[in-house]
Amino acid sequence: MSEVAGRLSVIEGAKHLEKPFGGSGVLISGVPGVARANVAIIGAGVVGENALKMAVGLNANVTVLDVNMKKLTYLDDIYGSKITTLYSNNHNVEDACINADLVISGVLLPGAKAPKLIKRAFYKNMRPGSVIVDVAIDQGGSTEVSKATYHDDPTFVVDGIVHYCVANMPGAVPRTSTIALNNSTLRYGLMIADMGLEEAIKESEPLKFGVNTYEGKCTCRGVADAFNLECQEL
Amino acid sequence: MSEVAGRLSVIEGAKHLEKPFGGSGVLISGVPGVARANVAIIGAGVVGENALKMAVGLNANVTVLDVNMKKLTYLDDIYGSKITTLYSNNHNVEDACINADLVISGVLLPGAKAPKLIKRAFYKNMRPGSVIVDVAIDQGGSTEVSKATYHDDPTFVVDGIVHYCVANMPGAVPRTSTIALNNSTLRYGLMIADMGLEEAIKESEPLKFGVNTYEGKCTCRGVADAFNLECQEL
């Protein structure tokens, strides 16, 4: 689903840069003779990589930030002169945000709250009508003001900056999202149908790992902690 | 402005393919393992070429149709294995529309009504929720049901097909559009300011060609005809 969200984030960003949607009225691609939009992508994980692919495809001037040098090197191999890669630190994040027409944040730490890398203090130096698409909203968001929104009213404005914070982005393209989900999960469903749950779990480590409750007992440490339940090893 | 409209058409199309906007819920780019959308671009003029650039950038499976073989050959040089070029005839247009998730029409005949190449009869064989962006709406549109819409309510649905027919597409990105317009027109404004209208017209053929009225008389044949005025040579 991160791939869907990453790709969608650029379409949403480009759309909300339109004036009638509160944006600054910049066409992400520019046209010959008129500068294209600057896009800053914070985090080069699955979300960031997929956003990058779409933003480059729309001819934006893209800067991508991460601390993972191996990933930045790979992106440099793939995209070459099409992008700027920057090591992610406070100074570079601020710089990239201030220069950006569109900021996409895909900074997700597995099982932890997303860090608030995008400070409200940056906003006063950004162009009014610039857009932040906060794909990390599921885990609390990457800005200090992020709060989850829905597809029917996807944005809010703080200090002139448009925030797109839809928590369930892939829900907008259910046909693609469902097939993508099936590609990853159908085999497990078939295993359970064929073998019964117990046998299937013995066969498949990932399936075992995915069981949250069994015979009325919580079997997943994370869920148990979150809901203050007793956890029982499967 | 055709460049702005052409580029924007793909962003609008991708956006309106989203389920909450009436579309079929397909992500234009697909994701690895899930098919990408089919995009048919009818007409490889300025609108079509710019739409093509964006649609390819978003990893869609693009087919472009035109009768201009020289232009199709140029596009084949530039885009190679990224696109399919088809000679435009009734059979190919129907085929391309029926297979498309998104149809973009940029068929503009200078000074004439756009031909209605996209028949309503095609719709029953198209996937419900497919989108037609009719950039030719300024000149009457390319479908049999096209009618101009506005940015605040840009689409209508006929036989399950979403029609995007905003007549003033570049108005959504005024910052880019204004600069693009200035790049083409500012020099003429400066000429008039520097030299006075009469001298400027003598210097510049395009400027002369752009004068519609002079000393209370209509000086442009097309406008005169349209409004039933007497036309006086400048």
Next chain:
Amino acid sequence: MSEVAGRLSVIEGAKHLEKPFGGSGVLISGVPGVARANVAIIGAGVVGENALKMAVGLNANVTVLDVNMKKLTYLDDIYGSKITTLYSNNHNVEDACINADLVISGVLLPGAKAPKLIKRAFYKNMRPGSVIVDVAIDQGGSTEVSKATYHDDPTFVVDGIVHYCVANMPGAVPRTSTIALNNSTLRYGLMIADMGLEEAIKESEPLKFGVNTYEGKCTCRGVADAFNLECQEL
């Protein structure tokens, strides 16, 4: 050698699409204004990746299928808008075959018979003269009718579909194949020449792994099983 076979498979496929060779008379690349051939590549292993590279190079409209999502994602990074990647399941394989002018199968399971993914039932819905290049023929082939052929009579026709099933494809380009083989094996030959077999085996794990018989005893489990011999640890 899989790299040679994978690359060659597209040249063979393109050649046998010619009418005088039994094919449907389609030029794999198309020309501007005429659709290019659809190529389905089943399996994105070494054979599939190399076939992909050549098929894209010849401007075909390529769909590649595999269950390995990581590999599909890598191919999406490298080829972007040039290909469609599909998760491999019965439905998608059938769909891809039916739409294909050329099917290339490179589905090889190490040390096992190739699965018969391409059903004869598909043929009646394929265009007559379409071509299947079955690179998996060494391990039994991927179609229900595959049988090994030779370079002097490389194809046979079943239900109108041309099957190319040469078992030793790299033999057609011995100059390239020999050098490729030397690049991988010469170092081991030199080790044996320099050190004697016993010392060389102690130095090199891959070399030890490659010894099939020693002092009259079979030392390779697989060969021993196949020929019903006693196997003796080296």
Next chain:
Amino acid sequence: MSEVAGRLSVIEGAKHLEKPFGGSGVLISGVPGVARANVAIIGAGVVGENALKMAVGLNANVTVLDVNMKKLTYLDDIYGSKITTLYSNNHNVEDACINADLVISGVLLPGAKAPKLIKRAFYKNMRPGSVIVDVAIDQGGSTEVSKATYHDDPTFVVDGIVHYCVANMPGAVPRTSTIALNNSTLRYGLMIADMGLEEAIKESEPLKFGVNTYEGKCTCRGVADAFNLECQEL
């Protein structure tokens, strides 16, 4: 048709480089670690450009020669580091042929015999089994030994060099060729059907230009000269 022939020429060349077809046994693309074939394309007209596209697509090391600097510059823009462009003179043609595994000649002078740019004297310095595809065979061919061949026996060998000289190359892919031809000619057929020949000729300059006989008189200067007929202006 030149586009079909140009594209096909590379597939034929790659195929006939195979050992069982008399070639040197080189895989045109090479594989990683093994050099790719050198391909020399003489003439950057329609044939040459289309051959170039396919040869680059198959990862060959391509050199293209022409005297048209504007065309070479365009190819440099499109292909950049993928090709070498050389000004065509005797020295460069000889050099390119001697280093080539595959030579493709598309030197066509409209309405004249093709110049014999590829001298038999080059052959002794070429690698045995190298292939020449002489697309100019329709107009006499580009080598000193060229003679037309047919699809059922397409090659002959002189001094160890394989010559492919099929005069009607597009005939191998009739499906693609027929559609390509229709794209260019159908409109004229429809004009004649709709308007009658006389009216159609008045409307269309190219159609008029294409009339060879009218009311029993030859109306085409070239044909008249060739067959020693009287020529009558249409």
Next chain:
Amino acid sequence: MSEVAGRLSVIEGAKHLEKPFGGSGVLISGVPGVARANVAIIGAGVVGENALKMAVGLNANVTVLDVNMKKLTYLDDIYGSKITTLYSNNHNVEDACINADLVISGVLLPGAKAPKLIKRAFYKNMRPGSVIVDVAIDQGGSTEVSKATYHDDPTFVVDGIVHYCVANMPGAVPRTSTIALNNSTLRYGLMIADMGLEEAIKESEPLKFGVNTYEGKCTCRGVADAFNLECQEL
């Protein structure tokens, strides 16, 4: 020769950005995680296009400015997301220069002094050690302080900005330059040798146009004006 100078200009610029050569110590390409240099190319004629090709090749962040919209559109087709194209006006030139680590000027007006587009007033806002390569130096140069230099001492510094103003840049790569020159001129030399000057001039318009003196009289208007000679029609 403009092609040689344009390509060389980027190598010279990259070299002189090195600290030991007075530059700011920036590597033109950056490395993953470190920003690449900004390169502004003023003028998209032959010099500019060739500089662009090399600067993009070295992964610089390139902005190209011109008033020729058709050329900017072509560059957008070829380079897509790799470059920014800007309409050339005072504001954009100043902006591009101030942000640039390397400025390359190739603004040549045929037969006229190059306009002084790069103002000394810009320098105080540029990073010290930035480099200007003034390929227009042959026609007076594009900066207010340009003066011709030679290969043995190619640069001078004004207000902290390094100026590279070698008037005969192609002289640094005589092997390439000589062949390039021969490609364009040899045919004329051969014509004169074969036919004598008088006949050759009758055959060839360009050759006639290139004659500066004949029988002791100056026959070229431009040269005559420059040296205050009488001009006699050939």
Next chain:
Amino acid sequence: MSEVAGRLSVIEGAKHLEKPFGGSGVLISGVPGVARANVAIIGAGVVGENALKMAVGLNANVTVLDVNMKKLTYLDDIYGSKITTLYSNNHNVEDACINADLVISGVLLPGAKAPKLIKRAFYKNMRPGSVIVDVAIDQGGSTEVSKATYHDDPTFVVDGIVHYCVANMPGAVPRTSTIALNNSTLRYGLMIADMGLEEAIKESEPLKFGVNTYEGKCTCRGVADAFNLECQEL
């Protein structure tokens, strides 16, 4: 730093091919109609990959040699028809050097002297004025005559071949190099500042690995061996 050196090596090589710098006077990129330079890159490690990227960017005809087949395959994926990959053995290295205008060696064996792969015996068959950039000079160099040089006198000539052997190449672009170094090391400095050395070492394996002396005792095996000191485990 290897990335900086690898990228810089091509700029240095291109510069020193200029006649005034002792080179053969070849422009690395060629121009349309004139052959581009042949560049041989020996070793496809970090240095080689980065040199490759720049050399391809400058449109050189690049051959890269390594024994690592996986790396060659990756480069083939990324660069396709833009490069030739060769398995590195004596024969191929000699061949590549003899045909090269520019040789870049980045063969570094961690903690060992670089192998002398480039024999002086090759020089007599190379074009005079060809350039070798020996990035392995830090570890003794890759040629039989290599000796370290400095930025103020970077080259020497042996048998007509220009050797560039600056030991501290990244020192030429200190701005880029310093930031690159900071990206990798700053976090460790901050850890020591925050936690004190002892705690920081406990937290971070790489930091511990980097300590050479502690309380007056040498704690690094390599340094201890090199200077004949007693080594004390940290």
